[in-house]
Amino acid sequence: MAGVVVFAEVKDGRLKKASREALSIGRKLAQTAGGDLVAFGVDRAAAEEAGRYGAKRLYVAPLTAYTTGPFTTALKQLVDQVKPSIVLLAGTSNGRDLAPRLAARLNVGVASDVDRLEWTGGKLRARRPVYSGKAFATVEVSSTPAMATTRPNAFTAEEAGGETAEVVQIAGPASDDKVKLIETKTAEAEELTIAEADIIVSGGRGLKEATNFSLIRDLAHAIGGAVGASRATVDAGWIDHQHQVGQTGRVVSPNLYIAAGVSGAIQHLAGMSSSEHIVAINKDPEAPIFRVADLGVVGDLFQIIPALTEAVKKAKAH
Amino acid sequence: MNSVVCIAQVPDTEARIKIADGRRIDETGLKFIVSPYDEFALEEAIRVKEAKGGDVTVVSFGPDRVQQALRECLARGATKALHIKGESGSADALGIAKTLAAAIRSVPHDLLFFGKQGVGTDNSLVGPMVAELLGYPQLNVVTHLEVGEGKITAHREIEGAEEILEASMPAVITAQKGLNEPRYASLKGIMAAKKITIETKTLPDLGLQESDIHHQRVTVVALELPPEKSGGRKIDGGDAATAAKEILKYIREEAKAL
Known part of the structure; x- marks a missing residue:
């Protein structure tokens, strides 16, 4: 079926900015790689916004707060079903947690924290800062699918004016008995974080x-x-x-x-x-x-x- | 309670990076160090050992120079070291993870520690990949750890918040700065480390095919330096009000940020 799958994270009822950026570059990649841009998430309310950023479908897993195990299983199921050429995750805490786990399960390559992406010669070509920006590496991901995490703020979030994404419910994975989220403590003043700030x-x-x-x-x-x-x-x-x-x-x-x-x-x-x-x-x-x-x-x-x-x-x- | 700490040897963070043949860094005269986040990982493992007993085995995949990094970890308090020989530079993160996972299988362990990322390659991939390959839970970007009976509790840093997670063992922990204050090697430690033999293994020893580790999945096709910035306008800020006005003008008209 090919196409591009993007992990669409939601915060306070909106797609995270980094996810909107990942969808935007994902839409461009789908134009050259072929197939549809589709989103994976846990909140069906994101369908309207995901559609505006070009996603044709939003696959929704019956999950709530992020933990590694169930999210990996759900996204793996979706990848097996959709067989995309490319899987993108925004380089958020969760994206960076999930991407390597999924890549190892799929036995595929992942380029981390990339600031440029293109599809060329049947491969995903990515540029990534290395040595903390003292140099730039251009890497080629040759596996199917090819995976990448996008650096927040490196890609522009652009609406494509699409219709609301079609919501497709996917089966829920078994719960994780190895890790339990006990509590999430938010910083007192809800300070803006440097990773995503303009x-x-x-x-x-x-x-x-x-x-x-x-x-x-x-x-x-x-x-x-x-x-x-x-x-x-x-x-x-x-x-x-x-x-x-x-x-x-x-x-x-x-x-x-x-x-x-x-x-x-x-x-x-x-x-x-x-x-x-x-x-x-x-x-x-x-x-x-x-x-x-x-x-x-x-x-x-x-x-x-x-x-x-x-x-x-x-x-x-x- | 046995721990394994996987470490990467990386160019000193103070170093200027030079490029050789457009694909890799020039190692001539380059000083290498234990990747800074791995120091927090090692320190935490040593503290667990001090509290609960057991071994701390440091493992590294790389060329012969990584023995120096392993030796340094022994001097700080690791009790065993394993060097997997090979050009880790031509392996992608999953190749490195497969190598480490294969090596770890033969080392007794309850906890596996990694730095949250190797400083330099900055991938943040290997720890969670090893967790997946071994079927263990992962606790990523950890700033606080408590080791209890049969389970661990970790604080994980996320955007603007902190998660408290509980996991069964064995588990993979990736260390963030702030987890602890790493110690320096003592003279006694340095002397004791000299008596420890660093065990060496090759990929075939681990039952791995070179062809699954090297030049697979993700390959570097070019490495280049960023364009040199020349520096922009410099103004005298002797008068604060005037300087503030100039900055505001720049913010509005050029950065278009207000």
Whole structure:
């Protein structure tokens, strides 16, 4: 039957942005690889939105919260039935958990965290950042199906104006007796995460102490962005590791990256230099961060960041 | 309670990457380290051993240089080491996982530890693949672990939240930064490690076909460096209000972010 299967994740009643991106590139791949774009999920309410992003059918498994075992079994059943050329998962926590498990069960190859995809010569060709963005590898996945996880923010989510996807109920797998989800604890303030954010405001050692991260948080909040951090600040215990940008943190590529008091160690630069627009504020004119900044401001972040926060608030109020 | 820790040896994160023949990295003069996330995996296994007894076996698939990484893990407190010889660079993640899974079958184990990703290749694939090949549950990106009687409880990091999961053993755990604070090797540890023989095996020893491990499924066709960024405009931020205005203008007009 061929075609493309995309794991469509839903949060708060909407498709996750990363899943919309995966559907969008999946639709383009289906045009060259042949066959339909179809989605796999657990929420039939996503059918209308999945359709708008080009999915012809939404296969719904009777599952609720994500756990590895049942989701792998359900998606494996679907792949056996649909026999797609390509299976895509957004590179979310769940996508990254499920993709390798499924690939091993299918005995197929998977390209992780890709930022470009094309179907050429009967193979899936993917580009992926390696060495945290210090290099780019182009890989070819020759198995059937070929699998990939897409890097959040790397592909544009584009509506295709399709009809509501046809909902097809699939059989439920047996429950997993090996792993049990006891509890999900949401971070207090529902903070925006750096992996998916369009805007990131990052703080570095130039903040001098933990409490000064409030300056970064205030700006991030005003501008609608996520809070990022350099490794030094995480290692010093000023902020949680989830915020760390760079080689042992997250590699990010938002539309706008604002770095304040971040000198720009090679690991940090590797993790953020593919951002579309980079603003750096640092009092040291020789700081390496200026080499990748589109706009570099040599000055005192303790003066400039609060002034910028106020300016942003004012601009938004108008 | 026996643990196996699978480690990857990777280029130092401080290193500049150079490319050889357009397909792989140039290893000349490159310093290699134990992949940073694997250090958290190793530390956790050593802590389990200290609390409950048993062995910590470190396993690595790769060329001869990985023995140095295994030796370092022994110095930190691993009790046994297994080197599977081979050019892991020409294997895809599933090839590596098949190799490790085959090797692990002959090592007594209750817990299998991995780093959440190998720093460098950044695939985040091998741990869950080994879990699947051995039919074990996987606990991925773990920041906290409690080992009880016959079961484990783990905290798994997800976007903006944390899951608490309970699993039976044997199980695969992939370690995230924050799981613990890895120790350094002590002088005593370094001396003790010298007395331990690193066991070596080849793919045929493990009953594996080279043709199922190398150049299969996923192959690298090109490796290139990103275009050098030249740096953009630099302005003086001596006057904060003016600087803020300039930044705001950039954000609105060029980044179109407001």
